[in-house]
Amino acid sequence: MSILSRKVSRLLTVALVTSIALLPPVLRSVTRKPPNTQVAAQLDAARSEAYELARDAEEMTSLLNNDVSWQSHATVLNRIRDHVNNMGKILEKLQSERDEASPWQQEAIDRMVPLLKDIAANTTAAIEHLNQNQIRPVSEDYKEYLQQNADTAHALADMISSFVKYDRTRATLEALQDKIEMPHN
Numbered sequence: 001m002s003i004l005s006r007k008v009s010r011l012l013t014v015a016l017v018t019s020i021a022l023l024p025p026v027l028r029s030v031t032r033k034p035p036n037t038q039v040a041a042q043l044d045a046a047r048s049e050a051y052e053l054a055r056d057a058e059e060m061t062s063l064l065n066n067d068v069s070w071q072s073h074a075t076v077l078n079r080i081r082d083h084v085n086n087m088g089k090i091l092e093k094l095q096s097e098r099d100e101a102s103p104w105q106q107e108a109i110d111r112m113v114p115l116l117k118d119i120a121a122n123t124t125a126a127i128e129h130l131n132q133n134q135i136r137p138v139s140e141d142y143k144e145y146l147q148q149n150a151d152t153a154h155a156l157a158d159m160i161s162s163f164v165k166y167d168r169t170r171a172t173l174e175a176l177q178d179k180i181e182m183p184h185n
């Protein structure tokens with residue numbers, strides 16, 4: 001191999017190594033769709049509402065173990081219904097901004113839909129049952145509606161919370177990664 005060939009080979013190696021070293025930041029800047037701040041704010045609001053929903057759904061199941069009137073059940077069910085309606089409004093806003101959301105935000109929105117539909121269906125069924133049976137509710141169907149609501153509400157709150165935590169962790173990691181990468185020229 002001639003001296004010229006070795007120099008060209010070394011230059012190509014340096015160019016290749018440099019391009020590989022610079023490729024991740026370049027690719028990340030091209031492929032990374034930053035999170036939408038409006039979607040992030042709505043997800044945070046959804047997380048708060050979902051925790052309140054889960055708390056009230058849990059309270060609802062505890063009423064089954066206490067000798068309380070059907071009116072007490074109705075009061076808590078109405079609060080749950082209000083949380084479900086609030087979550088529906090938040091989800092509607094999220095879905096309207098879905099196309100501008102980052103991929104992980106889109107995933108969070110998509111995962112919320114079936115859980116909220118299940119909670120809405122169970123809440124409606126429990127309210128209808130209570131309206132038709134204005135006595136201290138004790139039927140197995142009613143208990144099942146309430147238990148499914150509590151379980152699903154907790155799953156919804158945990159899922160949304162995980163996505164919100166992911167966003168915070170992702171932002172921290174990206175900031176650290178930007179600090180340790182080679183400066184862009």
